[in-house]
Amino acid sequence: MPLNIGGSGVVKPYVKYNAKADKWFVRAPEGGDQEIARPTFLLDLKNIRTGWLRFREGQAPERVIDPSLDRIAPNPGEDFKRGFVVAAFSQKFFGGMVEFASASIHLSNAIRDIYAAFEEQSGRPENRGKVPVVACTGSDPMKDKFGTNYRPRLEIVKWADRPAELADASPVDEADVWKGGAQSSNPAQHVQPPKPQPAKPAVDPALETEF
Amino acid sequence: MTSSFERHGIAHLSASSLNLWAAQPALWIMERLLGRRTPPGIPAARGKAVEHGVHLGLTNPRLSIEECIEGAEREFIRQTALNTDPRREDERKKLAGWVRGAIEELRQYGAPDGYQEKIEIRLDDVAVPLIGYIDWRFSDHGLIVDLKTTERFPSQIGDAHGRQGAAYASAHGNFGMRFAYAKPAPGKTDKRQVTVYEMSGDDVRRHLSALRAIALSLGRFLAVSNDARELAGLIVPDFDSFWWSDPSVRAVGRDVFGF
Numbered sequence: 273m274p275l276n277i278g279g280s281g282v283v284k285p286y287v288k289y290n291a292k293a294d295k296w297f298v299r300a301p302e303g304g305d306q307e308i309a310r311p312t313f314l315l316d317l318k319n320i321r322t323g324w325l326r327f328r329e330g331q332a333p334e335r336v337i338d339p340s341l342d343r344i345a346p347n348p349g350e351d352f353k354r355g356f357v358v359a360a361f362s363q364k365f366f367g368g369m370v371e372f373a374s375a376s377i378h379l380s381n382a383i384r385d386i387y388a389a390f391e392e393q394s395g396r397p398e399n400r401g402k403v404p405v406v407a408c409t410g411s412d413p414m415k416d417k418f419g420t421n422y423r424p425r426l427e428i429v430k431w432a433d434r435p436a437e438l439a440d441a442s443p444v445d446e447a448d449v450w451k452g453g454a455q456s457s458n459p460a461q462h463v464q465p466p467k468p469q470p471a472k473p474a475v476d477p478a479l480e481t482e483f
Numbered sequence: 484m485t486s487s488f489e490r491h492g493i494a495h496l497s498a499s500s501l502n503l504w505a506a507q508p509a510l511w512i513m514e515r516l517l518g519r520r521t522p523p524g525i526p527a528a529r530g531k532a533v534e535h536g537v538h539l540g541l542t543n544p545r546l547s548i549e550e551c552i553e554g555a556e557r558e559f560i561r562q563t564a565l566n567t568d569p570r571r572e573d574e575r576k577k578l579a580g581w582v583r584g585a586i587e588e589l590r591q592y593g594a595p596d597g598y599q600e601k602i603e604i605r606l607d608d609v610a611v612p613l614i615g616y617i618d619w620r621f622s623d624h625g626l627i628v629d630l631k632t633t634e635r636f637p638s639q640i641g642d643a644h645g646r647q648g649a650a651y652a653s654a655h656g657n658f659g660m661r662f663a664y665a666k667p668a669p670g671k672t673d674k675r676q677v678t679v680y681e682m683s684g685d686d687v688r689r690h691l692s693a694l695r696a697i698a699l700s701l702g703r704f705l706a707v708s709n710d711a712r713e714l715a716g717l718i719v720p721d722f723d724s725f726w727w728s729d730p731s732v733r734a735v736g737r738d739v740f741g742f
Contacts, residue, residue, distance in 0.1 A: 349638025
C-alpha cells in the first residue's frame, strides 16, 4: 500500500502575461519566470473555467472556480478577483501544455472577447472538433487608476486539430470548484472586544468566613 | 518500547510542526528531522517584533504608542541584524502601523495575565505531547488572543491558524480563542486595521481532530525507518511552492534532495 504522504513531484507549467510590463513569461526549467516573445498557441477555450482568484505575495494562489460558465460562485473574500483558468499548448513557445490563469482585468477582457469570437466560429463545420490557434499580435496601453497597464491583442488566426498533449478536459482541480454550501466560504465576522469588567469591590474582612 | 517519534529524537510536537508536515513534508524533513533549518525570514521577525511592541503597550497602559513602536523597532533590528533580505527596510517602516492598530484594539481587552506561556496537550494515541506558547491570556474575559500580522485580512481563520488555536484552547478549558489580524494601514474602503475572529467549539474540535490525524500520519511515516536520510529519500519537494521561495531554503533543499 503506498504512503499517502509527500509532494506529488508534479510541477504544473504555466504561461502568464504581465499586464504592467506587457511581457509574457513561462516557468523556467530551474524554477522562476522566463520571458518569451509574443506567443502563438492553441487555446483550449472549449474547457475554459472562470472563478475567483487571489494572488498574494509569498502565499500560495487561491482560487474558487465557478461551477459552470453561467453560474458564478459567491465572492469568497477580500482581494479575490474575477479571472479565468485555461489550458494552452505550444511546443515552440511553452514547451508543451501549460496553464494560463489570471485575474488581470485587461487580460480577462481580452480573453472574454476572444471567447466571444471562439463561440461565433466554433459552430462552423470546418472548425468542429478543432482548437483555435491564438496569436498575440501586440498590445494596447490602458490607462486607469493604477497607471498604464497593457491589454494584449489576441486573435484567432486559424483552427487546428487537438494534439494528444492537450487533453479535452477541465483545466482545474475539482477540489477548487465551488460546490454550493458544501464548501465553507462564509467570511468570519469581527468580534468586539469584551466589555470591561466592573472593578471588584474591596472585601470587608469582617464578612469573610473564617474556618 | 519507544515510539517512532522518540526514535528520531522528537520529544514533542507543535501545531506549527504538524502544519508544516501537512503542507510541505519535504520541508519538514529538511528542517525538523535533518536539522537543516534556515534563519527565520523577515515576515517571522516582523511578527515577533510587533508582538513585542504590543505586549509592552498591553502590560503598561501608561506607555505611549510611540514608545511601544520604538520597542518593536528595536526588537526587529535585533532579530534581523544579519539579514540581507531587501524587504527588511520596507518591513521596518511598516512596524509602526501594525503596532498602533493592534494596541488600539487589544488595549480594550485590559491587561493580560499570561504571555508566552507554554501549553502542553496530549492527542489520543500520539506518543509525544504537543506543546505551544500562547500570545496572551485575558483570564478576566476567559480569552486567549493570538496576534497575526498580515497585509490583508483573511476571510476566516485558516486551517493552519485554526490548528494552532485549537491547541491553545484545548489547554485552557473553556476559554475562548481569538485571532487578531492586524494590517499596517487601514484600507481604502475598509478602514479597520485589525479584525478579530473567534473560534467556535466546533472549530476547536475539528482542528484537534485534524492535528491528531496529522500527528498519526507523521508517526507512521517515521516508523518506516530509523534513518532520517532514508526517509528523506521517500519524499519529493515541490520547489515551485511558495514555501521554497526563499533562495537559501531552496539551496539547502537541493543539497538535501539532490536536485
